Amino acid sequence: MAVITYRDALNQALREELRRDPNVFLMGEEVGVYQGAYKVSKGLLQEFGPERIVDTPITEEGFAGVGVGAAMAGLRPIIEMMTWNFSLVAIDQLVNGAAKMLYMSGGQFKIPMVFRGPGGAAHQLAAQHSQSLEAWYASVPGLKVVAPSTPYDAKGLLKSAIRDDDPVIFMEGETLYGSKGEVPDEEYTIPIGVTDVKRPGTDVTVVAWSKMVTVALKAADTLAADGISVEVIDPRTLRPLDDAPILESVRKTNRCVIVEEGWPYAGVGAQIAFQVQQAAFGDLDAPIARVTGLDVPMPYAKNLEHMVMPSPARVVAAVREVLYLD
Amino acid sequence: MATPAIPDHVSRQIAATPKAQLVDMLYQMLLGRRYEEKCAEMYALQKIGGFCHLYIGQEAVAIGALSTLRPDDLIITAYREHVHALVKGCDAGRVMAELFGRRDGVSRGKGGSMHLFDREKGMLGGHGIVGGHIPLATGTAFAAKYQKKDVVTLCFFGEAAVNIGAFHESLNMAALWKLPVVYIVENNRFGMGTAIERSSAIYDVAQRACAYDMASETVDGMDVLAVRDVIGRAVGLARRESLPTLIEARCYRFMGHSMSDPVHGHYRTKEEVEGQKQQDPIKRYFEHLKAAGLADQALLEELDRKARAVTDQAVQFAEASPEPSADELYQDVYAEPYGPYTRSEQ
Numbered sequence: 007m008a009v010i011t012y013r014d015a016l017n018q019a020l021r022e023e024l025r026r027d028p029n030v031f032l033m034g035e036e037v038g039v040y041q042g043a044y045k046v047s048k049g050l051l052q053e054f055g056p057e058r059i060v061d062t063p064i065t066e067e068g069f070a071g072v073g074v075g076a077a078m079a080g081l082r083p084i085i086e087m088m089t090w091n092f093s094l095v096a097i098d099q100l101v102n103g104a105a106k107m108l109y110m111s112g113g114q115f116k117i118p119m120v121f122r123g124p125g126g127a128a129h130q131l132a133a134q135h136s137q138s139l140e141a142w143y144a145s146v147p148g149l150k151v152v153a154p155s156t157p158y159d160a161k162g163l164l165k166s167a168i169r170d171d172d173p174v175i176f177m178e179g180e181t182l183y184g185s186k187g188e189v190p191d192e193e194y195t196i197p198i199g200v201t202d203v204k205r206p207g208t209d210v211t212v213v214a215w216s217k218m219v220t221v222a223l224k225a226a227d228t229l230a231a232d233g234i235s236v237e238v239i240d241p242r243t244l245r246p247l248d249d250a251p252i253l254e255s256v257r258k259t260n261r262c263v264i265v266e267e268g269w270p271y272a273g274v275g276a277q278i279a280f281q282v283q284q285a286a287f288g289d290l291d292a293p294i295a296r297v298t299g300l301d302v303p304m305p306y307a308k309n310l311e312h313m314v315m316p317s318p319a320r321v322v323a324a325v326r327e328v329l330y331l332d
Numbered sequence: 333m334a335t336p337a338i339p340d341h342v343s344r345q346i347a348a349t350p351k352a353q354l355v356d357m358l359y360q361m362l363l364g365r366r367y368e369e370k371c372a373e374m375y376a377l378q379k380i381g382g383f384c385h386l387y388i389g390q391e392a393v394a395i396g397a398l399s400t401l402r403p404d405d406l407i408i409t410a411y412r413e414h415v416h417a418l419v420k421g422c423d424a425g426r427v428m429a430e431l432f433g434r435r436d437g438v439s440r441g442k443g444g445s446m447h448l449f450d451r452e453k454g455m456l457g458g459h460g461i462v463g464g465h466i467p468l469a470t471g472t473a474f475a476a477k478y479q480k481k482d483v484v485t486l487c488f489f490g491e492a493a494v495n496i497g498a499f500h501e502s503l504n505m506a507a508l509w510k511l512p513v514v515y516i517v518e519n520n521r522f523g524m525g526t527a528i529e530r531s532s533a534i535y536d537v538a539q540r541a542c543a544y545d546m547a548s549e550t551v552d553g554m555d556v557l558a559v560r561d562v563i564g565r566a567v568g569l570a571r572r573e574s575l576p577t578l579i580e581a582r583c584y585r586f587m588g589h590s591m592s593d594p595v596h597g598h599y600r601t602k603e604e605v606e607g608q609k610q611q612d613p614i615k616r617y618f619e620h621l622k623a624a625g626l627a628d629q630a631l632l633e634e635l636d637r638k639a640r641a642v643t644d645q646a647v648q649f650a651e652a653s654p655e656p657s658a659d660e661l662y663q664d665v666y667a668e669p670y671g672p673y674t675r676s677e678q
Binding site: 031057062063065067068069070071072073074075076077078079080081095098099102103107108109110111112113114115116118147148150170171172246 | 406408437438439440441442443447449450451456457459460461464465466467468469470471472473474475476478479497498501502504505508663664665666667668670
C-alpha cells in the first residue's frame, strides 16, 4: 500500500470518479487554472478540460445553486467551497434547495451532489475563517454529512459521496491535507454511515471525528503510559450517524468522552451524548464528558487560539474525570 | 404617424401562429382565471391551507411565455405558480390535489401551493424563497449546455427578486458562460405591499441586464401576444445561440399578495386596482382575436364553460384523493429508505 497525503487521496478520488462517470463535474473557485486553493484539484483541468473542471466567480450562493439545478437536470455536481466558512453565504441553496428538493417534490427530484471543502480552524485565521459547521448541516434532514480523519477514509468516503444519490456535505480538515496514511493501490469505497474504531481499548470510549481523531489518539498514547486503555471511535459520517459501535463500546467501557472542534452549544457531540445516555444510561458509570472548541468566536492571538482548540491535554483531563481519577 | 388599430406584434403573431393554438391560449387564460377563482373559494373553505398566492391579472405572462416552448423545455418559478404548472401540462386535478394536501397531488401532498413539481412535464418547482430559485434555473441551463441539449429554461420571478444577490450572481454566470436561459421578471409593481418605487433604485427592471452585458426587453405583460412575441425571440436566442435574456413583463395582480393579504389598503388604492382591471389581459386578448375574426362571444362562452368544468372536475378529483398516509412521512427525505433519526422519535 502506498503512503500518500490526505490531499492526494482526495485528488485520486476525484480523478477516479471523473473518469468513471461523465456526468460528474467539479465546480468552484480556483479549482481549474489555479489547480485548487489547497491543491486538491491539482491536474484535473489538464485531464478533464474546462467543461468539467469549472472555475467560477466568487459567487458561492450562485454556484451552489447552479449545482443543485444541474443535479435536478441529471448531472452529478461536485461543488467545492474554498472553505466551509464561505458556505454561509450559500446556505439557502444547501438547506432550502439541495436538502429539501426530493421531499417537497414528492420524490421526483433527487439531488445527487457533493459539496466539499475544508472546515475547521487552521492557524491564526481568526473568527471568520476558523469554524466547524458540522452541527449546522447535520441538523438538516435531507443532507448527509461526512468528515473523514485519514487519507484512507477521505478517499473511500469521497468516492461514495460522489456516487450517492443524495446531497452530501463533505468536510475536509484544513490542517489534515498534508497528513499521510496508507491507501490501497486498488480501487475501494467506504460506505457512508459506518463508524470505525480507530484504536481499540477497554477503559474509556472517546468519540472524535476529522482532525479531532488525531487529538484523541495523542491523548490515548499519553493515557496508555498511565495504564489507561482508551478506545477511539470515529463516526466518520455525522449524518446518518451509525451509533451502534459507539453504544457497543460504551457498554464495554461504561465511560464516554466526546471530542468536537466546533462550539459546544447544540453541537454534534450534544446529539451523540443524548443518544448514548438514552440507549446506554444504565451502562454509564460517569456522566458523559465533552471536550469542544470554546464558546467564543475564534481569537487571532496564538495563545488564545490554543486555549480555544481541543487539545490532547484537555482530552486526557476529561478521560481522567470520567474515571474519577482526579 | 397614426397608431394602427391592431399593433404590429399582434398581426405578426396572429399570422404566424396556428389558429388552434391562438384559441387554446385564450382557453388557457380562462382556465387560469377560473382555477384561481376556485382556489380562492377553496381557501375560504379551508380546503387549501398555508400561503396561497393567486395569479389573477397576470395570466398573459405565463401563457404567452409558455406558448413559445417545446414540451421538453424546462420552467422554474417562484411561489405564484399554479397557472404556470397548468399551462406546462400538469394535470389540473393533481395540482388541486396538491393544494388540498392530498396523496395524488403533483408533489404527493408534500409541497403545497408553493412547491408544485412535475418532472415529466418539465415543471421544476415552485420555490418559496424570493430569488432563491434563480441559481437553479442557471444550473439547469448549465446542464443543458453540458449535455449538449438544445433545451431552454424559463425562470419566472417577481420584480422584488431583482434586489437579492442570487439574481445578480445568476445573471453574471449566465452571461459569462453563455447559458440557454430566459429570466422573466413578472413586474406586478409590488413586492407584497412595497411598491417598486420604494424598493428599487432603478424602476426600469430590464436595465439590470446592462450590468451583465445581457440582452433584455421590456414587454406589456397584460398583452399575451406581446409576451409571446418577445419571449419567442429570447427562447430562439437561447436555443440557437445559447445566450441568456432578461425580460421584464409589466403586469398587475388583481388580488392581494397572498390569500391572507388585502387586495388594496395601505399600499395601493381601490381606484388603482379597478383602473388596472380595465386592462384585463383576457379581455384584451379576446378583443384582438375578435378583431382578427378568430373568436366571438359564443366561442368565449364555450371556452369559459370548459374552463369551469375542468376546474370543477379538479376539485372533485382533489376531494376524492386520500390524505397521505403516516408511513409516507419519512419517505423521500433521502433517495434510500430512511427512518427516524433520533431514538426519541422511534
